[in-house]
Amino acid sequence: MRISLTDRCDMACIYCRPSMHDGYVAAEERLDESAWDTLLSSLISQGIRRVRITGGEPLLYRGLLPLVARIRALELDDLALTTNASRLEALAQPLRDAGLDRMNISLDSLDPQRFAAMTRGGNLAQVLAGIDAAQRAGFTDLKTNTVVLADHNDDELVAITEWAWHKNMTPRFIEVMGVGEGAHLFRTHAVGYTRMRRALAHLLSDDEARTEKDRGPAKYARSRDGAHRVGFITGTTHTYCDECDRLRVSSTGTLRACLARNEGVDVSEAARMGDSRALSEGLAEAWRMKPDANFKGCTEESAAAVSMRATGG
Secondary structure (H helix, E strand, C coil): CEEECCCCCCCCCCCCCCCCCCCCCCCCCCCCHHHHHHHHHHHHHCCCCEEEEECCCHHHCCCHHHHHHHHHCCCCCEEEEEECCCCHHHHHHHHHHHCCCEEEEECCCCCHHHHHHHHCCCCHHHHHHHHHHHHHCCCCCEEEEEEEECCCCCCCHHHHHHHHHHCCCEEEEEECCCCHHHHHCHHHHECCHHHHHHHCCCCECCCCCEECCCCCCCEEEEECCCCCEEEEECCCCCCCHHHCCCCEECCCCEEECCCCCCCEEECHHHHHHCCHHHHHHHHHHHHHCCCCCCCCHHHCHHHHHCCHHHHCC
């Protein structure tokens, strides 16, 4: 389960939203802490074993640290978070102390000017300082997420890989998906898995990239010496809908079965009222809404109408 604590973000990445001044109106009726507690307790009691906290940018959520601690106290196998790391330097150790297991960190370039352009104002130095703080805090399973775009950062795959390996991190490269603003980019700027793999061929073994059990859609290839890995997320060229076991909860309390569809089940009132039966029914309905194997994920026309920022990617 991926939970989007907030739809607010302090960056405006070019594949996520048009600009900082795009007219997007943040949600007014987000779930409060009590509703999140009720919702998460109910979901975990019904079999959810892995939770990833997302946004928007989750580090902007005021009650993040106590919420992480409360989730950690539940019967859960894995608690992870995806962040742009703009505020991670101050929060890395508190997050570790609260019980967070893992983090994925967005990193679209190692060039400060290019990074600022792709994120529309992001400060690379802040992000790198956040990564260093996370390592000092004891996070050993850190991954970077890089959305690869032709004519933007497709020439940095080797540099990002070698930098991440030097820091004992796992770099992951993501095909831009036709979701929301990404729909304007993926036909002209998409870089597919085959091209990425070719660019990294001298660093990687010839073995086929493979997914990890219960760890999402990323496929991982080993370095030639076997000491490191590179991950690839291929939502455009090799869709993985038939294997998807994810649900998402928006900040407003909607259970979403698919990143490429706007349809969902509103369980906000049930969460606020503590109605476990209604939450159970909502979860079952959300699972029934999962697309079948014929659905082509983020290449479907429906994906263009989805707001990545509101859904939590």
